[in-house]
Amino acid sequence: MVTQSDPVAAPYRQRATLRDVAAMAGVSIKTVSRVVNGESGVTPAKVAAVTRAIHQLDYRPNVSASALRRANRRTAVIGMVLEDLANPFSSALLRAVEDTANERQVLILAGSVDEDQGRERTLVRAFSERRVDGLIVAPVGEDQGYLRAEIEAGTPTVFVDRPPQGIRADCVLCDNEGGARTAVHHLADAGHRHVGYLGDLRIIPTAQQRFAGYQRACLERGLPWRPADHAHDLHTVEEATAATVRLLRSADPPTALFASQNLVTIGAIAALQRLGLEGTVALVGFDDFPMADLLKPRVSVIAQDPARMGRVAAELLFQRLDGDRSGPRRTVLPTTTIPRGSGEIRPPSGAR
Amino acid sequence: MVTQSDPVAAPYRQRATLRDVAAMAGVSIKTVSRVVNGESGVTPAKVAAVTRAIHQLDYRPNVSASALRRANRRTAVIGMVLEDLANPFSSALLRAVEDTANERQVLILAGSVDEDQGRERTLVRAFSERRVDGLIVAPVGEDQGYLRAEIEAGTPTVFVDRPPQGIRADCVLCDNEGGARTAVHHLADAGHRHVGYLGDLRIIPTAQQRFAGYQRACLERGLPWRPADHAHDLHTVEEATAATVRLLRSADPPTALFASQNLVTIGAIAALQRLGLEGTVALVGFDDFPMADLLKPRVSVIAQDPARMGRVAAELLFQRLDGDRSGPRRTVLPTTTIPRGSGEIRPPSGAR
DNA sequence: GACTCATCCGACAAGGTTGTCAAACGTGGC
DNA sequence: GCCACGTTTGACAACCTTGTCGGATGAGTC
Numbered sequence: 001m002v003t004q005s006d007p008v009a010a011p012y013r014q015r016a017t018l019r020d021v022a023a024m025a026g027v028s029i030k031t032v033s034r035v036v037n038g039e040s041g042v043t044p045a046k047v048a049a050v051t052r053a054i055h056q057l058d059y060r061p062n063v064s065a066s067a068l069r070r071a072n073r074r075t076a077v078i079g080m081v082l083e084d085l086a087n088p089f090s091s092a093l094l095r096a097v098e099d100t101a102n103e104r105q106v107l108i109l110a111g112s113v114d115e116d117q118g119r120e121r122t123l124v125r126a127f128s129e130r131r132v133d134g135l136i137v138a139p140v141g142e143d144q145g146y147l148r149a150e151i152e153a154g155t156p157t158v159f160v161d162r163p164p165q166g167i168r169a170d171c172v173l174c175d176n177e178g179g180a181r182t183a184v185h186h187l188a189d190a191g192h193r194h195v196g197y198l199g200d201l202r203i204i205p206t207a208q209q210r211f212a213g214y215q216r217a218c219l220e221r222g223l224p225w226r227p228a229d230h231a232h233d234l235h236t237v238e239e240a241t242a243a244t245v246r247l248l249r250s251a252d253p254p255t256a257l258f259a260s261q262n263l264v265t266i267g268a269i270a271a272l273q274r275l276g277l278e279g280t281v282a283l284v285g286f287d288d289f290p291m292a293d294l295l296k297p298r299v300s301v302i303a304q305d306p307a308r309m310g311r312v313a314a315e316l317l318f319q320r321l322d323g324d325r326s327g328p329r330r331t332v333l334p335t336t337t338i339p340r341g342s343g344e345i346r347p348p349s350g351a352r
Numbered sequence: 353m354v355t356q357s358d359p360v361a362a363p364y365r366q367r368a369t370l371r372d373v374a375a376m377a378g379v380s381i382k383t384v385s386r387v388v389n390g391e392s393g394v395t396p397a398k399v400a401a402v403t404r405a406i407h408q409l410d411y412r413p414n415v416s417a418s419a420l421r422r423a424n425r426r427t428a429v430i431g432m433v434l435e436d437l438a439n440p441f442s443s444a445l446l447r448a449v450e451d452t453a454n455e456r457q458v459l460i461l462a463g464s465v466d467e468d469q470g471r472e473r474t475l476v477r478a479f480s481e482r483r484v485d486g487l488i489v490a491p492v493g494e495d496q497g498y499l500r501a502e503i504e505a506g507t508p509t510v511f512v513d514r515p516p517q518g519i520r521a522d523c524v525l526c527d528n529e530g531g532a533r534t535a536v537h538h539l540a541d542a543g544h545r546h547v548g549y550l551g552d553l554r555i556i557p558t559a560q561q562r563f564a565g566y567q568r569a570c571l572e573r574g575l576p577w578r579p580a581d582h583a584h585d586l587h588t589v590e591e592a593t594a595a596t597v598r599l600l601r602s603a604d605p606p607t608a609l610f611a612s613q614n615l616v617t618i619g620a621i622a623a624l625q626r627l628g629l630e631g632t633v634a635l636v637g638f639d640d641f642p643m644a645d646l647l648k649p650r651v652s653v654i655a656q657d658p659a660r661m662g663r664v665a666a667e668l669l670f671q672r673l674d675g676d677r678s679g680p681r682r683t684v685l686p687t688t689t690i691p692r693g694s695g696e697i698r699p700p701s702g703a704r
Numbered sequence: 705g706a707c708t709c710a711t712c713c714g715a716c717a718a719g720g721t722t723g724t725c726a727a728a729c730g731t732g733g734c
Numbered sequence: 735g736c737c738a739c740g741t742t743t744g745a746c747a748a749c750c751t752t753g754t755c756g757g758a759t760g761a762g763t764c
Contacts, residue, residue: 015505017750028714033752041712058501063481064416064427065750068719075416077461077482086447088440095438098464107478109429109459112450126459129415130429149410153367269646291643294621312353333353369720380744385722393742417720420749705764712759721749729742734735 016057024053036061067131078317079127080110081120081137083161089262089287089306090138093160096310097136104318106133115201115235117141128155134317136310139164142203156320158313162205163330170320172313172331176206176286179302179335180213180260181220183284186300186337187256188221191346192282195223196247196254197230198240198268200261207232210260210286229254240267241274248275255347256282262289269295282345286335293340300343303336368409376405388413419483430669431479432462433472433489435513441614441639441658442490445512448662449488456670458485467553467587469493480507486669488662491516494555508672510665514557515682522672524665524683528558528638531654531687532565532612533572535636538652538689539608540573543698544634547575548599548606549582550592550620552613559584562612562638581606592619593626600627607699608634614641621647634697638687645692652695655688 018036022029027046034042035050042050053059067075080097082090090112098108109127113119120141127135128150135150135157144159145166151157159171187195197214200207211232218225228250231243240259244267247253259265265285272278279297288303312331370388374381379398386394387402394402405411419427432449434442442464450460461484463475472493479487480502487502487509496511497518503509511523539547549566552559563584570577580602583595592611596619599605611617617637624630631649640655664683 019750029750030714030752031712034713037752043712046713060477060481062420062483062750064483065420065719066752068414068417068420068721069751069753070719071753073719084447085450086440086443088438088443091438091440091443094462095436095464098437098462102463105478107461107463107482109461110446110450111454111459112447125412126457129412130459131414131416266643266646273646289643290641291618291647294618294625295643295646296648331353371720381720382722382744383742386743389722395742398742414720417749418722420751421721421723422749423723425749708761708763710759710761712757714755714757716754716756718753719751723748724746726745727743729740731740732738734737 016059017062018059020057021050021053021059024057025049073131074133074321075131076105077107077109077130077132078134078136079124079130079132080108081123081127081135081139082110082112083138083140084112084114085110086112087262088289089161089304092306093138093310093313096307097314100311100314100318113138113140115140115204121146124150134158134321136160136313136317137164138162140204141165144169156317158317158320160309160313165205168328170316170329172309172316172333174206174304174309174333175335176209177213177216179286179304180210180258181217182213182335182337183258183286183302183343184214184217184223185221186284186339186343187258187282188217188223190256190282190344192254192256193223193347194226194229194252194254194256196244196257198234198243198247198257198259198264199230199232200264201233201235207260214258214260234261234264234267237263237267237270240264241271242267244268244271245275248272248277248281254281256345257284259283259285261285262287265289265299265301269299278342280345280348282343282347284343288338292338295342297342297345298340300340301338303338305333305336309333368411369414370411372409373402373405373411376409377401425483426485426673427483428457429459429461429482429484430486430488431476431482431484432460433475433479433487433491434462434464435490435492436464436466437462438464439614440641441513441656444658445490445662445665448659449666452663452666452670465490465492467492467556473498476502486510486673488512488665488669489516490514492556493517496521508669510669510672512661512665517557520680522668522681524661524668524685526558526656526661526685527687528561529565529568531638531656532562532610533569534565534687534689535610535638535654535695536566536569536575537573538636538691538695539610539634540569540575542608542634542696544606544608545575545699546578546581546604546606546608548596548609550586550595550599550609550611550616551582551584552616553585553587559612566610566612586616586619589615589619589622592616593623594619596620596623597627600624600629600633606633608697609636611635611637613637614639617641617651617653621651630694632697632700634695634699636695640690644690647694649694649697650692652692653690655690657685657688661685 018029018032021032032050084090111123137159138161143166144164163171234240234243259268285301288301292299370381370384373384384402436442465471489511490513495518496516515523586592586595611620637653640653644651
């Protein structure tokens with residue numbers, strides 16, 4: 001790492017305010033305010049004088065001061081609480097919300113919580129202290145009751161990805177149970193009777209729902225129920241790899257795998273490759289990921305649509321901001337099955 | 353998509369202010385202010401009364417109003433202008449900056465520009481109107497001179513990934529030329545004499561630098577210079593795939609490829625797979641990507657370290673905010689070569 | 705010329721907060 | 735009981751803006 005530096009320092013110039021512009025244009029500050037906000041009732045001559053002064057001084061309105069005084073108090077900023085800004089799911093959500101917010105000149109404050117409940121609360125508090133107009137929250141904690149005060153104070157809040165607990169509020173979810181169920185049906189359709197389950201932390205509601213979907217499909221297809229084939233609480237690629245290896249080396253290993261999450265799927269693939277079984281053991285993952293169709297075999301997935309989820313959540317939030325005071329709304333988005341190869345591998349002919 | 357809704361609406365409760373707390377605690381608002389800010393000179397009895405009132409009213413300080421009045425004017429928010437919040441490079445940068453900012457209770461406003469110069473400017477203006485304390489900008493425009501006013505007004509600005517043009521300012525870059533040069537040397541070491549170049553939009557400075565590195569290495573190793581082997585201005589996976597196919601189907605195709613960017617690398621892989629040449633034609637990509645070591649062959653890359661870049665940039669920004677007024681600093685981070693297989697494929701014995 | 709009326713404009717207060725300053729209070733020494 | 739001194743406290747102004755309101759101006763009508 002190379003750092004170059006050269007010595008210079010210029011004095012800071014104060015930023016111009018309405019008062020400065022007014023002085024230069026020879027009008028009152030209220031008139032400048034009128035021009036800045038495009039209000040009527042200013043003669044063209046004064047508009048021109050003010051506009052000239054604004055450019056000359058490079059005046060920037062102070063939206064914080066404006067929001068403080070303005071009747072509706074809007075700051076034109078919304079807050080987003082996400083699992084991890086660096087993970088593709090969170091960042092796709094963020095990006096979709098950004099695109100929707102952008103149409104309304106609204107900016108986004110975003111933060112990661114990393115499955116830390118305390119962080120979720122401090123982040124919400126920090127946003128609230130900045131008086132964000134609204135919140136979009138992918139909750140990690142076991143109770144979002146603390147958000148009731150925010151919502152009642154007029155900060156609309158939409159939960160995404162995971163439902164809120166301890167409070168009734170707007171949320172946009174994915175059909176986790178249905179998607180997981182479909183995955184197992186898909187594998188059963190290919191002839192598998194013995195499907196392993198690889199799951200995320202059980203405290204996460206979505207993981208619970210996906211396991212419920214797996215369970216339901218097993219019942220529906222009469223697949224044998226063997227707790228030894230269920231690996232739970234896998235939260236990293238490494239954990240998933242290790243668990244997959246363990247599963248496949250057991251006495252009576254599954255002929256197919258359902259991986260309930262992104263990183264878990266990747267861990268499973270790494271394990272399959274290590275054991276040389278990627279062409280033998282079927283695999284369906286929940287949640288699509290980049291490169292899934294460049295791997296060999298190409299990886300079949302149950303895809304969520306985080307961009308759509310973000311868009312729907314943002315649109316709902318803005319409806320609320322536009323005055324929609326109807327009761328809490330719960331939207332469930334469907335999943336899409338993408339067969340690419342790995343999920344269509346048939347069981348070895350000897351398998352029961 | 354299923355939406356459920358039920359009809360309820362509660363009236364909004366006004367948010368408590370210093371005045372409300374003061375009234376409840378039976379003190380002046382200034383005393384409450386002192387307690388909130390942990391200033392000395394308040395008797396324990398009053399501190400207790402104020403604290404009780406704060407909890408009872410669920411008081412949230414208004415940091416915007418506070419920043420307006422406070423001497424240093426700090427809002428404890430910084431702005432980040434990035435290429436695309438949804439792409440892994442941008443989001444890794446964002447996340448690293450977040451972690452550094454988090455230690456100081458600073459929040460982040462972030463936005464995507466998508467190679468749109470106009471958007472870069474409107475985003476910076478929007479941040480400036482919110483009076484962010486500092487800016488971290490991955491510039492796309494051809495001139496960042498417009499930022500001089502911001503910087504002179506006391507908003508420290510650090511450029512990342514790409515150097516600013518038209519202004520001398522802090523920046524944190526990656527050694528693009530050196531990394532590209534290393535890639536070609538690596539391929540030449542494996543015996544290749546004929547290395548194709550797949551590059552991003554030539555208006556992007558980093559793309560220029562990487563091409564310069566490619567060129568330099570070709571000269572150093574005496575590799576033949578054939579413009580027909582250079583595909584420029586590839587900005588999507590599809591464009592890269594098409595260009596790669598074209599290159600490899602030409603009369604005298606290269607035996608190795610250097611892909612100057614993430615998406616371009618992925619496009620090249622897709623093309624190689626389509627042509628069945630992934631085991632025959634060597635490939636080194638610039639910038640690592642998830643799954644690179646699960647593909648077959650595993651993909652050799654020149655890795656940048658966006659997390660480190662973000663951390664270094666954030667630290668520099670906070671140094672500036674802490675009063676460091678020394679001259680503009682330019683930091684260049686090294687790249688790392690990660691040989692995984694694709695870059696070590698040897699040319700077919702018949703190749704010149 | 706007196707009147708109405710609409711338009712344009714600025715004085716003033718307010719939004720939630722903090723910096724300044726001086727008043728009030730308590731303590732200790734004589 | 736008086737004074738000096740340090741601590742605690744609140745009144746007030748200010749930060750940058752916008753909402754309210756009333757005054758000034760000019761045109762149009764009788």
